[in-house]
């Protein structure tokens with residue numbers, strides 16, 4: 619039974635920083651539950667508003683349904699009670715419904731609806747997909763506008779009318795015209811969450827588009843820096859945001875962009891660099907090469923962003 623009603627969860631999430639914990643793996647790529655629990659415990663010891671288990675940065679796309687359920691349960695049990703855990707619902711509609719049921723049973727507070735795999739889909743199909751998931755759970759749901767799942771302003775409005783538990787719109791596309799339409803049509807009925815790769819890069823301009831928060835992958839390994847960054851964004855302190863972009867985020871992007879899929883690999887490399895190893899990534903991703911890891915470690919050092927405490 620969720621502790622937050624959907625409206626309470628939206629109010630809680632919309633004004634704080636959000637993050638997606640990586641999923642720890644052993645050297646032979648099995649789920650490393652002990653390391654994952656320690657990571658979530660550490661992450662939730664900070665002032666973060668919510669943690670999304672088995673999401674994109676959590677390599678949800680490479681987990682079996684049983685592993686995804688185990689990851690969500692471990693996150694719920696390891697997170698500080700004040701920090702709600704949301705799960706992901708992905709793949710085929712029936713798979714996503716099964717994820718939703720497992721997440722509810724595991725004690726998650728909400729769900730992020732990931733794009734369906736592989737196929738193209740139009741508005742009618744997307745609407746039916748979200749209808750099925752929202753009707754199958756009492757958990758709050760957030761749709762993820764990304765890949766093949768691009769929700770029009772009208773689709774979002776119809777879903778919001780029908781489902782009280784539909785609370786949020788997360789975007790990883792960055793189409794300003796589209797975002798303007800979604801926000802103008804749906805306003806405060808939903809909250810809006812930035813989810814572009816390394817979301818800090820876009821956070822200040824997107825605040826003006828109604829996106830009061832974003833999911834920070836950086837929070838995984840530089841939590842104090844990520845929280846300071848969010849505070850500067852919300853204060854609309856352009857000079858402070860620019861300074862942090864210049865000192866760390868933009869040089870970090872230069873390393874991230876050396877490989878496809880490095881949005882996740884570089885976060886695990888960052889954890890290794892700060893002394894909190896969460897193991898390798900699973901295929902189809904691969905880990906950073908030695909020189910890339912060395913460059914990232916040097917950047918963390920020179921930018922002065924390593925976490926001050928590495929235990930929960």
Ligand SMILES: O=C([O-])C(=O)C[C@H](O)[C@@H](O)C(=O)[O-]
Pocket residue numbers: 637638673674675676790812813814815816817818832833834835836881
């Ligand atoms: O599941 C996901 O797509 C994410 O993990 C989003 C990331 O947190 C993204 O916003 C980022 O890289 O900052």
